[in-house]
Amino acid sequence: MDAVEVRNAETFFASAPPLRDRDAIVAKVEEFVQRRLPTASGNRASRMVCITSGGTTVPLERKCVRFIDNFSSGHRGAASTECFMKAGYSVIFINRRGTAQPFCRFLPEDPLLTCFEPAGDNLIQLIPSHAVAVQKAVTEYHSALNSGHLLNLPYTTLFEYLEILKIVSLSLRQLQRNCMFYLAAAVSDFYVPWQSMVEHKIQSGVGPMAMELAQVPKMLMLLRHLWAPEAFCVSFKLETDVKILIKKAQAAREKYGMHAVVANELETRKQKVIVVTNEGQVLVEKDASQADVEIPLVDFLIAQQTSYIEAGGANVLVV
Numbered sequence: 496m497d498a499v500e501v502r503n504a505e506t507f508f509a510s511a512p513p514l515r516d517r518d519a520i521v522a523k524v525e526e527f528v529q530r531r532l533p534t535a536s537g538n539r540a541s542r543m544v545c546i547t548s549g550g551t552t553v554p555l556e557r558k559c560v561r562f563i564d565n566f567s568s569g570h571r572g573a574a575s576t577e578c579f580m581k582a583g584y585s586v587i588f589i590n591r592r593g594t595a596q597p598f599c600r601f602l603p604e605d606p607l608l609t610c611f612e613p614a615g616d617n618l619i620q621l622i623p624s625h626a627v628a629v630q631k632a633v634t635e636y637h638s639a640l641n642s643g644h645l646l647n648l649p650y651t652t653l654f655e656y657l658e659i660l661k662i663v664s665l666s667l668r669q670l671q672r673n674c675m676f677y678l679a680a681a682v683s684d685f686y687v688p689w690q691s692m693v694e695h696k697i698q699s700g701v702g703p704m705a706m707e708l709a710q711v712p713k714m715l716m717l718l719r720h721l722w723a724p725e726a727f728c729v730s731f732k733l734e735t736d737v738k739i740l741i742k743k744a745q746a747a748r749e750k751y752g753m754h755a756v757v758a759n760e761l762e763t764r765k766q767k768v769i770v771v772t773n774e775g776q777v778l779v780e781k782d783a784s785q786a787d788v789e790i791p792l793v794d795f796l797i798a799q800q801t802s803y804i805e806a807g808g809a810n811v812l813v814v
């Protein structure tokens with residue numbers, strides 16, 4: 496592990512704004528993970544995945560009015576959460592506020608208020624054309640939360656995202672090879688360090704503005720080698736130029752020591768992805784019977800993790 500990267504990460508965290516509700520988040524995560532430990536025996540029912548979803552924002556002012564955003568609708572993360580839960584995994588879902596949520600993806604796009612109508616004294620009712628979709632979403636979402644197998648942790652900024660990811664990683668390491676990281680969030684590579692960020696809204700009318708952005712430390716490397724070194728790690732690589740996609744995914748796999756990198760191209764990301772592992776590349780496509788490409792993708796990655804657990808021998812967590 497590169498000492499410079501560790502120092503850069505330490506500097507990042509030391510200078511980041513304090514995470515709101517930090518203690519409550521730590522307690523929630525620890526309690527969620529602890530509940531899995533007594534039954535963690537290497538089978539699917541005791542496995543856990545941390546799914547990251549949505550794009551991080553990079554604030555330009557401390558009292559933030561303007562920010563840089565990273566594209567991600569959250570569909571990948573939400574659909575994958577459903578697939579992993581179906582396969583018996585518990586899921587920690589680190590997601591950008593306001594992006595797609597599991598079990599809610601097929602809700603009508605109409606604004607919430609137009610899904611309901613007044614129905615007499617103190618009563619409202621669902622518009623009949625939306626009733627089936629809304630009932631299904633409400634039932635499935637609440638049953639997932641009530642099952643105790645889904646922990647929803649929202650973030651907005653890059654600072655919040657990385658703080659939460661670190662908290663989750665340090666806790667999940669207890670599950671050793673039984674945990675997976677599925678890092679589908681679109682995370683900014685550049686940011687404005689908190690100590691050099693202006694307090695108030697940047698004023699216009701002073702001509703063109705130049706701003707220097709610092710590079711975000713390579714947190715994937717820390718996650719993989721320091722925070723949760725036995726976890727099965729999957730990251731995603733998005734490109735718009737298909738000619739460079741596989742090269743970039745291979746480079747990321749080698750550089751960060753990922754077990755798999757899922758390469759996807761913006762236009763076709765909902766139909767197909769290419770999974771790059773140390774054994775080569777595999778094209779994963781959805782077929783006509785499947786609603787989402789995440790169905791075959793999650794199946795493939797679960798099989799890969801199973802081989803990884805089995806290859807671990809004495810390292811497999813036995814209770």
Ligand code: PAZ
Nearest residue numbers: 567568569570571679681731732733
């Ligand atoms: O969230 P979404 O379904 O609209 O898109 C998913 C995605 C393209 C953000 C994800 O698959 C991905 O590639 N994330 C990593 C992006 C990156 O290269 O940083």
